[in-house]
Amino acid sequence: MLVLIILVVILALCFDFTNGFHDTANAIATSVSTRALSPRVAVVLAGGMNLIGALTFTGVAKTIGGSIANPLKVQHGTIVVLAAIVAAIGWNLLTWRLGIPSSSSHALIGALSGAVIGAAGFHAINYSGFLSIIEALVISPIAALILGYIIMWIFRLLFGSRSLHRVNRPFRYLQMITAGVQAFMHGTNDAQKTMGIITFALIAGGFQSTMNIPFWVKLVCAVAMGCGTATGGWRIIKTVGSKIIRIEPINGFASDLTSSIIIFGFTLLKLPVSSTHVISSAIMGTGAAKRFNQVHWGVAGRIVVAWLITIPISGCIAAILVRLFLI
Template identity: 80%
Template sequence: MLFVIVLIVLLALCFDFTNGFHDTANAIATSVSTRALSPRAAVLIAGAMNLIGALTFTGVAKTIGGKIADPLKIQHGTLVVLAALVAAIFWNLFTWYFGIPSSSSHALIGGLSGAVVGAAGFGAINYGGFRSIIEALITSPIFAFILGYIIMWILRLVFGGMSPHRVNRGFRFLQCFSAAAQAFMHGTNDSQKTMGVITFALIAGGYQHTMNIPFWVKILCAVAMGVGTATGGWRIIKTVGSKIIKIEPINGFASDLTSSAIIFGFTLLKLPVSSTHVISSAIMGSGAAKRPKGVHWGMAGRIVVAWLITIPITGFLAALLTRLFLI
């Protein structure tokens, strides 16, 4: 059992590392694309603010670890977590290779749900908690698009008559702060998901009896995500920062402000969101407010398709792996 727990922790850190490819990279994509921050400075800021954010809240971790299923009622719970992590890591690497900003959150939630079903059947899923998680994942990008549109519309109304050079210079400066805020908000939500899965495994293995997140789990997960961002996030930064719309500093600030507000709002509700889809939707909303034809809706469509298929694919793969582990 101790060997399996150690393996789960290592795989969880690998997942957070690959999560850095996807989700933390999104937090700094706009500021890098508009040259408000150099890539090196953006990575350092994202890593530091993610770490602080990850240590600040634990509500989302408790939701992931306790609302999908009760770890005390799942036989072979550690193998369930093992299968979920393998499925989620595979999907993260697959979509990273093709530069698709799919959701690590969806991958992990789909993997954990599928693994629970593979081990104990559909009756083991806590449908009330699972439904609240799915509702948050669905509504948060919609809210981000609407709020991004509204904020950009207001900014255009206020600054539309000013010199474009002066506007760009001012908002490029403001992006230094908005990128830091977005990275912090990202840490308050995304970093907690793997913490919740590790805690689920600790409870299932008999090493812990409550959903209180150990401090060492918080530190390891936050550090792993920051290292992942620094190592391989540039593919996703390129997609989010240039292939959805041509981002200007005012767009970047509007989308940063929008996604920060949406992510933090759901964190206060203790609900997980996909930062990938929140940030991408905020960018689309701000772009549509300025020039709808400037939004690359084909790339937006690819993101939506990835959103739709991630949970079913990772769920099926995790269920299959769980059955193989139990043979």
Template identity: 80%
Template structure:
């Protein structure tokens, strides 16, 4: 059992590492695209703020670890977590390779749900808890689109008559702060998902009996995500930062501000969100407010398809792995 737990922790850290270079790229995509920050400075800033954010909250971790299923009632709970992490890591790497900004959050939630079903059947899933998580994942990008549209519309009303060069120069400076805030908010939500899964495994393995997240789990997950941030992500930056709309500093700042507000708001309610969904939707919202025809809706459609298939695909992979592991 101890060997399995150690393997789960290592895989959890690998997942957070892949989450770092997969999802955190979204947090700095707009500031890199507008040249508000150099790639090196943006990565260093995002890695640092992610680590700080990951150490700050644990509410989302408790939601992930306790609302999808009861770890005390799942047979072979440690095997379930192991297979969930392998499936989520595989999907992260697959979508990263093709530059698709799919959701690490969806991959992990889908993987854990699929693994639970593979081990104990559909009845083992806490339907109410799972539904609340899905509702948060669905409503958060809608809120981001609407809020992004509103903020950009307000910015255009206030700054539209000023010199575009001067406006862009001011907002390029402000983007340094908004990118830092967005990376911090990403850490407060995304890193907690892995913390929750590891805690789920600790309970299933009999090493603890509550959803309290140990300090060593928080620290290791935060460091893994910070290191992952510094190691890659440029494929995703290219898609999010340039292929959805042509980003200028004013709508880059509006997108960052929108994402930070939405992610932090859901974190306060202990609900997981997909930073990929939120950031991409915020960019679409700000782009639509500026010029709807300027949004590359075909790229947005590809991203939407990736969003829709991530949970079922990672779930199927995890369920299959669990069935094989328990033969």
């Protein structure tokens, strides 16, 4: 059991690392594409702020670790977590290789749910907790789309009569701030998910009895995500930063502000969201407010399809893996 726990922790940190370069790329995509920050500075800033954010909150971790299933009631819980992490890492790497900004959050939640079902059956899922997580994942990008549209519409009213060059200059400086804020918010939510799944494994393995997140778990998860961020995620940055709309500093700032508000709001509610979904939806909302046909809806549709298939595919992969591991 101790060997299994060590393996789970190592693989969970590998997932956190892939989450760092996969999802955090979204947090700095707009500031890099508008040249508010150089790629090197943006990556270092995002890595540091991610680390701080990850150490600040634990509410989302407790939700992930205890709401999908009760780790004390799931047989072979450690193997369940092992299968879930392997499935989530595989999906992360595949979508990163293809440059698709799919959700690491969806991958992990889908994989954990699928692994629980594969090992213990559908009755082992805590459906009230699972549905509350799904609701947060569905509502948050819709809220980001609407709020992004509203914020950009207000900016158009305030600055529409001014020269675009004069307007963009101060917003380019403001983006230096919002890039760091957005990376911090990413850490407060996304890093918590790996903390939760490691704690799930610790409880299932009999190493602790409560969902209190040990400090060492918080620390290693925060460092892993920060290191992942420092490696960059240029394929994802290219898709989010240039292929959805042509981003200028004013709508880049509006997008960053929108996604920061949405992510932090759900963090305070102790609910996980997909930073990928939120940031991409915020960009779509601000682009639609500026000029509806400016949004590359074909690329946006491809992103939405990736969102829809991530949970079922990662769940099926994890269910198959857990059955193989239990043979």
